Amino acid sequence: MHGFINIFLGLFALTMHISIRRSYSLGEGILEEKRIDIKYVIIAFSTGAITIAMEILMFRILGISQSMSSYVFPIVLFFFLIGIAAGSIVFKSSSITEIKQLEKRMKILILFSLLHLPLIFIIRTSFMNQNYNSSGILP
Protein backbone atom coordinates (compact mmCIF):
# COMPACT_ATOMS: atom_id res chain seq x y z
CA MET A 1 0.00 0.00 0.00
CA HIS A 2 2.86 2.33 0.94
CA GLY A 3 4.60 1.57 -2.35
CA PHE A 4 1.42 2.21 -4.33
CA ILE A 5 0.98 5.60 -2.65
CA ASN A 6 4.61 6.51 -3.36
CA ILE A 7 4.33 5.51 -7.02
CA PHE A 8 1.06 7.41 -7.34
CA LEU A 9 2.57 10.56 -5.80
CA GLY A 10 5.66 10.29 -8.01
CA LEU A 11 3.54 9.93 -11.15
CA PHE A 12 1.36 12.84 -10.04
CA ALA A 13 4.47 15.03 -9.59
CA LEU A 14 5.75 13.94 -13.00
CA THR A 15 2.41 14.82 -14.63
CA MET A 16 2.46 18.21 -12.92
CA HIS A 17 6.00 18.77 -14.15
CA ILE A 18 5.10 17.87 -17.74
CA SER A 19 2.12 20.25 -17.71
CA ILE A 20 4.27 23.08 -16.30
CA ARG A 21 6.97 22.38 -18.86
CA ARG A 22 4.39 22.51 -21.65
CA SER A 23 3.11 25.88 -20.44
CA TYR A 24 6.69 27.20 -20.33
CA SER A 25 7.40 25.97 -23.84
CA LEU A 26 4.33 27.87 -25.08
CA GLY A 27 6.18 31.11 -24.43
CA GLU A 28 5.41 31.99 -20.83
CA GLY A 29 9.01 31.63 -19.73
CA ILE A 30 12.24 29.68 -20.10
CA LEU A 31 12.75 26.60 -17.98
CA GLU A 32 16.41 25.67 -17.90
CA GLU A 33 17.28 22.17 -16.93
CA LYS A 34 20.00 19.64 -17.57
CA ARG A 35 19.48 15.92 -17.91
CA ILE A 36 19.88 13.89 -14.74
CA ASP A 37 22.93 11.66 -14.74
CA ILE A 38 21.75 8.07 -15.11
CA LYS A 39 24.37 6.93 -12.58
CA TYR A 40 22.68 8.83 -9.79
CA VAL A 41 19.32 7.40 -10.80
CA ILE A 42 20.78 3.88 -10.63
CA ILE A 43 22.33 4.60 -7.23
CA ALA A 44 19.03 5.98 -5.91
CA PHE A 45 17.18 2.95 -7.31
CA SER A 46 19.63 0.50 -5.74
CA THR A 47 19.53 2.35 -2.41
CA GLY A 48 15.77 1.91 -2.18
CA ALA A 49 16.01 -1.68 -3.35
CA ILE A 50 18.79 -2.57 -0.88
CA THR A 51 16.96 -1.02 2.06
CA ILE A 52 13.74 -2.86 1.35
CA ALA A 53 15.60 -6.11 0.63
CA MET A 54 17.40 -6.01 3.97
CA GLU A 55 14.20 -5.05 5.77
CA ILE A 56 12.35 -8.05 4.32
CA LEU A 57 15.32 -10.29 5.08
CA MET A 58 15.46 -9.15 8.71
CA PHE A 59 11.72 -9.63 8.99
CA ARG A 60 12.12 -13.19 7.69
CA ILE A 61 15.06 -14.01 9.97
CA LEU A 62 13.43 -12.66 13.10
CA GLY A 63 10.05 -14.03 12.04
CA ILE A 64 11.47 -17.55 11.82
CA SER A 65 13.27 -17.28 15.15
CA GLN A 66 10.31 -15.65 16.93
CA SER A 67 7.70 -17.87 15.21
CA MET A 68 6.18 -14.98 13.19
CA SER A 69 5.03 -12.97 16.15
CA SER A 70 3.05 -9.82 15.40
CA TYR A 71 5.74 -7.82 17.21
CA VAL A 72 8.45 -8.67 14.68
CA PHE A 73 7.36 -6.37 11.86
CA PRO A 74 6.92 -3.22 13.99
CA ILE A 75 10.25 -3.84 15.73
CA VAL A 76 12.17 -4.29 12.46
CA LEU A 77 10.42 -1.30 10.88
CA PHE A 78 11.08 0.86 13.94
CA PHE A 79 14.80 0.15 13.96
CA PHE A 80 15.11 0.57 10.20
CA LEU A 81 13.33 3.91 10.21
CA ILE A 82 15.37 5.08 13.19
CA GLY A 83 18.57 4.16 11.33
CA ILE A 84 17.52 5.83 8.07
CA ALA A 85 16.38 9.00 9.85
CA ALA A 86 19.61 9.20 11.86
CA GLY A 87 21.70 8.68 8.73
CA SER A 88 19.79 11.39 6.87
CA ILE A 89 20.21 13.85 9.74
CA VAL A 90 23.90 13.19 10.40
CA PHE A 91 24.99 13.21 6.74
CA LYS A 92 22.77 15.95 5.38
CA SER A 93 26.02 17.66 4.20
CA SER A 94 24.58 21.12 3.65
CA SER A 95 27.99 22.72 4.16
CA ILE A 96 29.80 20.75 1.43
CA THR A 97 29.66 22.44 -1.95
CA GLU A 98 32.11 20.31 -3.94
CA ILE A 99 30.66 17.45 -5.94
CA LYS A 100 33.85 15.37 -5.84
CA GLN A 101 33.97 15.61 -2.06
CA LEU A 102 30.34 14.51 -1.84
CA GLU A 103 30.98 11.58 -4.18
CA LYS A 104 33.97 10.51 -2.12
CA ARG A 105 31.89 10.62 1.04
CA MET A 106 29.13 8.67 -0.68
CA LYS A 107 31.59 5.95 -1.68
CA ILE A 108 32.82 5.67 1.90
CA LEU A 109 29.25 5.45 3.19
CA ILE A 110 28.36 2.70 0.71
CA LEU A 111 31.47 0.74 1.70
CA PHE A 112 30.68 1.19 5.40
CA SER A 113 27.18 -0.17 4.90
CA LEU A 114 28.68 -3.01 2.86
CA LEU A 115 30.89 -3.89 5.83
CA HIS A 116 27.79 -4.66 7.92
CA LEU A 117 26.54 -7.34 5.53
CA PRO A 118 28.82 -10.13 6.88
CA LEU A 119 27.68 -9.31 10.42
CA ILE A 120 24.02 -9.65 9.45
CA PHE A 121 24.88 -12.82 7.52
CA ILE A 122 26.53 -14.38 10.60
CA ILE A 123 23.53 -13.48 12.74
CA ARG A 124 21.20 -14.96 10.12
CA THR A 125 23.18 -18.20 10.09
CA SER A 126 23.13 -18.47 13.87
CA PHE A 127 19.37 -17.83 13.94
CA MET A 128 18.79 -20.43 11.25
CA ASN A 129 20.97 -23.04 13.01
CA GLN A 130 19.25 -22.33 16.33
CA ASN A 131 15.86 -22.83 14.74
CA TYR A 132 17.03 -26.00 12.97
CA ASN A 133 18.40 -27.48 16.19
CA SER A 134 15.27 -26.68 18.21
CA SER A 135 12.59 -27.66 15.72
CA GLY A 136 14.38 -29.93 13.28
CA ILE A 137 12.90 -27.96 10.37
CA LEU A 138 15.30 -26.17 8.07
CA PRO A 139 13.86 -22.79 7.15
Added chain:
Amino acid sequence: MVVPFAFFAGSILPQVIRINSLKHKNPVYSSGFLYLSTSIGSFVIGISIPFIIFPLVGSKDIFYLVGISMLFSVYLLEEKNRTDKSIH
Protein backbone atom coordinates in the same frame (compact mmCIF):
# COMPACT_ATOMS: atom_id res chain seq x y z
CA MET B 1 22.20 -5.08 14.36
CA VAL B 2 20.18 -3.53 11.53
CA VAL B 3 20.54 0.05 12.75
CA PRO B 4 24.15 0.58 11.51
CA PHE B 5 23.26 -0.78 8.09
CA ALA B 6 20.12 1.36 7.88
CA PHE B 7 22.12 4.34 9.17
CA PHE B 8 24.67 4.16 6.36
CA ALA B 9 22.16 3.12 3.69
CA GLY B 10 19.85 5.97 4.68
CA SER B 11 22.67 8.49 4.38
CA ILE B 12 23.33 7.71 0.69
CA LEU B 13 20.20 9.30 -0.75
CA PRO B 14 20.77 12.76 0.84
CA GLN B 15 24.22 12.80 -0.77
CA VAL B 16 22.72 12.01 -4.18
CA ILE B 17 20.07 14.70 -3.75
CA ARG B 18 22.74 17.19 -2.65
CA ILE B 19 24.91 16.44 -5.70
CA ASN B 20 21.96 16.93 -8.01
CA SER B 21 20.93 20.16 -6.31
CA LEU B 22 24.47 21.45 -6.93
CA LYS B 23 24.47 20.33 -10.55
CA HIS B 24 21.05 21.50 -11.65
CA LYS B 25 19.49 24.92 -11.77
CA ASN B 26 16.13 23.32 -11.19
CA PRO B 27 16.77 20.88 -8.32
CA VAL B 28 13.08 20.26 -7.69
CA TYR B 29 12.71 18.18 -10.82
CA SER B 30 15.89 16.15 -10.27
CA SER B 31 15.12 15.55 -6.58
CA GLY B 32 11.60 14.43 -7.42
CA PHE B 33 12.91 12.10 -10.10
CA LEU B 34 15.48 10.60 -7.71
CA TYR B 35 12.83 10.05 -5.02
CA LEU B 36 10.63 8.45 -7.66
CA SER B 37 13.44 6.09 -8.69
CA THR B 38 14.05 5.17 -5.02
CA SER B 39 10.35 4.44 -4.58
CA ILE B 40 10.28 2.34 -7.75
CA GLY B 41 13.34 0.42 -6.51
CA SER B 42 11.68 -0.26 -3.17
CA PHE B 43 8.44 -1.20 -4.86
CA VAL B 44 9.95 -3.57 -7.42
CA ILE B 45 12.24 -5.34 -4.95
CA GLY B 46 9.58 -5.37 -2.24
CA ILE B 47 7.23 -7.22 -4.57
CA SER B 48 9.80 -9.48 -6.22
CA ILE B 49 11.64 -10.71 -3.10
CA PRO B 50 8.88 -12.77 -1.47
CA PHE B 51 7.39 -14.07 -4.72
CA ILE B 52 10.36 -14.49 -7.08
CA ILE B 53 13.75 -14.19 -5.35
CA PHE B 54 13.04 -16.23 -2.20
CA PRO B 55 11.63 -19.25 -4.10
CA LEU B 56 14.34 -19.07 -6.77
CA VAL B 57 17.57 -18.33 -4.91
CA GLY B 58 16.77 -18.28 -1.18
CA SER B 59 17.64 -15.79 1.51
CA LYS B 60 21.40 -16.49 1.45
CA ASP B 61 21.90 -15.24 -2.09
CA ILE B 62 20.09 -11.97 -1.37
CA PHE B 63 23.20 -10.96 0.60
CA TYR B 64 25.27 -11.48 -2.53
CA LEU B 65 22.77 -9.49 -4.63
CA VAL B 66 22.82 -6.63 -2.14
CA GLY B 67 26.63 -6.67 -1.99
CA ILE B 68 26.97 -6.75 -5.77
CA SER B 69 24.56 -3.85 -6.24
CA MET B 70 26.45 -1.80 -3.64
CA LEU B 71 29.79 -2.53 -5.28
CA PHE B 72 28.25 -1.61 -8.62
CA SER B 73 27.20 1.77 -7.15
CA VAL B 74 30.79 2.36 -5.99
CA TYR B 75 32.05 1.32 -9.42
CA LEU B 76 29.71 3.83 -11.09
CA LEU B 77 31.05 6.63 -8.93
CA GLU B 78 34.63 5.55 -9.50
CA GLU B 79 34.07 5.26 -13.25
CA LYS B 80 32.71 8.80 -13.32
CA ASN B 81 35.80 10.14 -11.57
CA ARG B 82 38.05 8.23 -13.98
CA THR B 83 36.30 9.72 -17.03
CA ASP B 84 36.48 13.20 -15.46
CA LYS B 85 40.25 12.79 -15.00
CA SER B 86 40.71 11.58 -18.57
CA ILE B 87 38.80 14.60 -19.91
CA HIS B 88 41.02 17.04 -17.97
